[in-house]
Amino acid sequence: MIIEVGDEILNDLKILKGNFIFTKEKDFFEIHEKSFLIIKNKRVLGIYKNLPKKYEPIKVKDYKDAIIIPSFVDLHVHAPQYLQQGVGLDLELIDWLNKYTFENEMKFVNENYAKKIYSAFVKDLYDNGTLRSCIFGTIHNNSNQILIEEIKKRKISAFVGKVNMDQNAPENLLQTTDDSLKETIEFIDNNSKEDLIKPIITPRFAPSCSLDLLKKLGDLSVKKKIPVQTHLSENKDEVKWVKSLFPSNKNYSDVYLKNQLYGMEKTIMAHAIYLEEEEIKMAKNKNVYLVHCPDANINLSSGIMPVTKYLDMGIQVGLGSDVGAGHMISMTNTIKSAIQSSKIRHIFNNNERILTESEAFYLATKLNGSFFGKTGSFEKGYLFDAIVIDSNQNVIKELSPLEKLERFIYCGDKNDIIARYLEGEEV
Amino acid sequence: MIIEVGDEILNDLKILKGNFIFTKEKDFFEIHEKSFLIIKNKRVLGIYKNLPKKYEPIKVKDYKDAIIIPSFVDLHVHAPQYLQQGVGLDLELIDWLNKYTFENEMKFVNENYAKKIYSAFVKDLYDNGTLRSCIFGTIHNNSNQILIEEIKKRKISAFVGKVNMDQNAPENLLQTTDDSLKETIEFIDNNSKEDLIKPIITPRFAPSCSLDLLKKLGDLSVKKKIPVQTHLSENKDEVKWVKSLFPSNKNYSDVYLKNQLYGMEKTIMAHAIYLEEEEIKMAKNKNVYLVHCPDANINLSSGIMPVTKYLDMGIQVGLGSDVGAGHMISMTNTIKSAIQSSKIRHIFNNNERILTESEAFYLATKLNGSFFGKTGSFEKGYLFDAIVIDSNQNVIKELSPLEKLERFIYCGDKNDIIARYLEGEEV
Numbered sequence: 001m002i003i004e005v006g007d008e009i010l011n012d013l014k015i016l017k018g019n020f021i022f023t024k025e026k027d028f029f030e031i032h033e034k035s036f037l038i039i040k041n042k043r044v045l046g047i048y049k050n051l052p053k054k055y056e057p058i059k060v061k062d063y064k065d066a067i068i069i070p071s072f073v074d075l076h077v078h079a080p081q082y083l084q085q086g087v088g089l090d091l092e093l094i095d096w097l098n099k100y101t102f103e104n105e106m107k108f109v110n111e112n113y114a115k116k117i118y119s120a121f122v123k124d125l126y127d128n129g130t131l132r133s134c135i136f137g138t139i140h141n142n143s144n145q146i147l148i149e150e151i152k153k154r155k156i157s158a159f160v161g162k163v164n165m166d167q168n169a170p171e172n173l174l175q176t177t178d179d180s181l182k183e184t185i186e187f188i189d190n191n192s193k194e195d196l197i198k199p200i201i202t203p204r205f206a207p208s209c210s211l212d213l214l215k216k217l218g219d220l221s222v223k224k225k226i227p228v229q230t231h232l233s234e235n236k237d238e239v240k241w242v243k244s245l246f247p248s249n250k251n252y253s254d255v256y257l258k259n260q261l262y263g264m265e266k267t268i269m270a271h272a273i274y275l276e277e278e279e280i281k282m283a284k285n286k287n288v289y290l291v292h293c294p295d296a297n298i299n300l301s302s303g304i305m306p307v308t309k310y311l312d313m314g315i316q317v318g319l320g321s322d323v324g325a326g327h328m329i330s331m332t333n334t335i336k337s338a339i340q341s342s343k344i345r346h347i348f349n350n351n352e353r354i355l356t357e358s359e360a361f362y363l364a365t366k367l368n369g370s371f372f373g374k375t376g377s378f379e380k381g382y383l384f385d386a387i388v389i390d391s392n393q394n395v396i397k398e399l400s401p402l403e404k405l406e407r408f409i410y411c412g413d414k415n416d417i418i419a420r421y422l423e424g425e426e427v
Numbered sequence: 428m429i430i431e432v433g434d435e436i437l438n439d440l441k442i443l444k445g446n447f448i449f450t451k452e453k454d455f456f457e458i459h460e461k462s463f464l465i466i467k468n469k470r471v472l473g474i475y476k477n478l479p480k481k482y483e484p485i486k487v488k489d490y491k492d493a494i495i496i497p498s499f500v501d502l503h504v505h506a507p508q509y510l511q512q513g514v515g516l517d518l519e520l521i522d523w524l525n526k527y528t529f530e531n532e533m534k535f536v537n538e539n540y541a542k543k544i545y546s547a548f549v550k551d552l553y554d555n556g557t558l559r560s561c562i563f564g565t566i567h568n569n570s571n572q573i574l575i576e577e578i579k580k581r582k583i584s585a586f587v588g589k590v591n592m593d594q595n596a597p598e599n600l601l602q603t604t605d606d607s608l609k610e611t612i613e614f615i616d617n618n619s620k621e622d623l624i625k626p627i628i629t630p631r632f633a634p635s636c637s638l639d640l641l642k643k644l645g646d647l648s649v650k651k652k653i654p655v656q657t658h659l660s661e662n663k664d665e666v667k668w669v670k671s672l673f674p675s676n677k678n679y680s681d682v683y684l685k686n687q688l689y690g691m692e693k694t695i696m697a698h699a700i701y702l703e704e705e706e707i708k709m710a711k712n713k714n715v716y717l718v719h720c721p722d723a724n725i726n727l728s729s730g731i732m733p734v735t736k737y738l739d740m741g742i743q744v745g746l747g748s749d750v751g752a753g754h755m756i757s758m759t760n761t762i763k764s765a766i767q768s769s770k771i772r773h774i775f776n777n778n779e780r781i782l783t784e785s786e787a788f789y790l791a792t793k794l795n796g797s798f799f800g801k802t803g804s805f806e807k808g809y810l811f812d813a814i815v816i817d818s819n820q821n822v823i824k825e826l827s828p829l830e831k832l833e834r835f836i837y838c839g840d841k842n843d844i845i846a847r848y849l850e851g852e853e854v
Binding site: 082083085086087089090116117120295298299301302303304327328329336339340343344346347348354356357393394395398399403406407408409410411413415 | 509510512513514516517543544547722725726728729730731754755756763766767770771773774775781783784820821822825826830833834835836837838840842
């Protein structure tokens with residue numbers, strides 16, 4: 001039977017009740033206590049304090065005192081580094097890559113190993129309420145495909161990149177320029193028909209790629225309209241190294257720009273700590289995402305992105321867990337660390353303002369979400385991607401919905417998440 | 428039946444098997460893989476790779492692949508601030524005290540409220556493997572006694588302080604100098620017979636106490652041989668305030684020193700960020716514990732203790748979660764944050780060295796433990812205080828015992844702790 005009211009077919013609708021919190025604007029939280037949210041065709045139709053009479057025939061899923069927030073989006077994370085969390089963090093970037101990371105990534109030639117690590121990695125994303133993410137795989141397409149299958153099983157969403165390297169890494173992590181390109185094309189072609197999972201072009205970082213490879217990847221991105229993710233200006237020694245490897249480019253960003261890997265399609269540049277003023281302006285003009293990975297940057301003693309400076313210039317600043325240099329996959333931890341990192345910059349330079357809690361939350365939900373389309377907010381027309389949070393600690397009942405969210409961000413954990421929704425469906 | 432071998436009565440012994448890790452020295456981990464640890468009369472008798480033949484009649488508790496480490500000690504934590512974790516962290520110290528903390532502490536005049544918060548707080552200490560701690564209560568002795576009963580129930584160990592304030596706080600958090608002193612004496616006398624729980628004299632910080640109160644508390648400490656805990660030099664504005672309140676003292680430390688609250692008995696000075704050189708030397712000479720609370724200091728934008736500088740001078744540097752300005756009770760989080768904080772100082776000043784992982788672990792176990800006696804290590808003669816860690820994640824099996832510990836510190840949680848021992852008994 002089809003229930004119809006006016007021109008609306010009510011069978012298509014879902015209604016949740018609870019305390020909804022989200023950030024339409026970065027400067028404040030929108031809080032809808034004990035309200036009704038209506039989902040129609042995957043998207044938010046509206047939030048009502050009192051349920052309109054015409055919707056009364058529809059069953060309401062009542063989450064009572066729980067808070068319901070947009071699920072998290074992670075714009076920078078390395079799936080193969082999942083077991084590296086917390087290990088080897090006494091080193092800085094280049095040594096950490098050579099001593100731990102490359103050694104580790106070689107193991108992904110073995111599909112059994114990949115299956116073990118990737119299933120744990122994807123489960124952890126899911127458990128922590130990160131339902132969309134931009135993920136680095138390795139150079140190995142068989143293993144990358146296993147990663148994609150694991151993501152599919154959990155019914156979550158991701159951009160996944162086959163990593164490209166044809167120089168400056170151990171021999172068995174390198175491919176010829178042609179093989180690297182050919183396998184990237186295969187990876188894209190094999191994975192272009194999924195709704196929730198998409199390929200993304202992923203040169204590891206400038207030093208790992210010859211100019212020829214960078215140019216061909218840029219051409220491919222433009223020709224097939226595929227977005228790009230890579231690293232930029234994470235560590236001072238890395239910046240010097242890039243200057244010596246690419247002497248004809250004005251700066252690090254220019255290496256990507258000149259090869260059509262910067263802002264032609266949607267582009268993620270992870271880290272972006274030591275940018276020259278010209279590069280900062282370019283990030284704004286080209287509308288790339290500069291992705292702040294606060295824990296990874298401290299763990300490898302790299303530095304701290306001037307996040308409020310970038311934000312106040314109107315740059316799209318995203319957030320990333322950057323596991324494994326980042327030690328936790330949880331985006332609540334990343335939100336907390338982004339706030340702490342801005343406080344540290346403020347301690348050392350009073351002129352830099354602190355990132356507020358609502359801003360950091362906005363970055364991890366609505367701004368990060370914009371890379372995937374209309375998600376990360378509960379405004380009308382947004383895909384309903386959400387997590388429901390209800391600590392089983394009795395003492396939490398003393399808190400207001402916003403305080404519950406603050407506590408969840410600072411000291412909650414995955415066990416507090418009692419339900420997950422992607423595009424209107426519980427997953 | 429008594430089993431006897433030579434002059435040893437074996438019934439008194441317990442034997443555990445597993446992977447034991449601890450820090451006898453701060454510069455490296457001692458790792459005893461698949462070994463046997465023998466406990467006699469609460470204390471470690473020895474660790475053996477192969478169990479000596481005479482002990483074979485004793486049943487061995489085999490923890491298999493789990494790692495076994497000293498349980499954690501927290502040298503600075505505020506029980507009444509338990510529900511404040513994550514809330515109000517946009518403010519700096521003095522405003523945070525006035526706007527959130529004092530308002531919150533007033534509620535502890537209500538014993539029902541105290542019971543609810545303190546039972547959750549103590550459970551969280553226990554759950555996180557912090558089996559000994561130095562705790563601030565409030566001014567309210569009835570509630571402080573409830574805190575002590577909760578600690579007793581969990582069979583863990585603590586120094587607990589009745590907070591003293593007779594100035595510079597809202598009226599209903601102040602007591603007269605005489606009442607404050609009288610109730611401190613009562614609190615000490617009521618709680619001096621416990622084995623695991625001891626009173627500690629706790630002037631909140633210099634600004635909250637008149638010179639008269641400080642002097643009387645110092646006299647009391649010396650007369651009854653009671654240790655002291657308080658705050659020192661956490662925030663620049665606080666340091667200026669103390670100078671204006673106590674103009675005849677040379678510096679902040681001197682306010683405590685001149686009143687016999689500094690190094691006469693065992694003494695904890697939390698924070699100690701902005702010390703003058705003379706104060707740093709005094710900390711060493713007087714053998715006080717300067718307690719580093721890295722998260723609290725960043726959350727309130729206070730600053731960062733120069734922890735490796737102090738350590739290299741031979742100062743006793745302890746670690747504290749400082750809940751609620753610190754947002755997590757877990758000492759693994761505090762270990763991680765202490766390392767990160769030292770990396771931040773290193774980023775801003777290359778001359779300052781980074782705190783190593785073994786050093787940070789040593790602080791949270793053996794050094795913090797020294798405040799309680801011989802605990803925090805598995806050397807012969809140490810009280811066997813321990814936690815057993817075994818993640819239920821299948822993927823962890825790939826890791827060595829040390830890597831398991833590193834992962835536990837950086838991204839494990841209380842659910843990974845499968846057993847807790849205090850003074851040789853499972854609790």
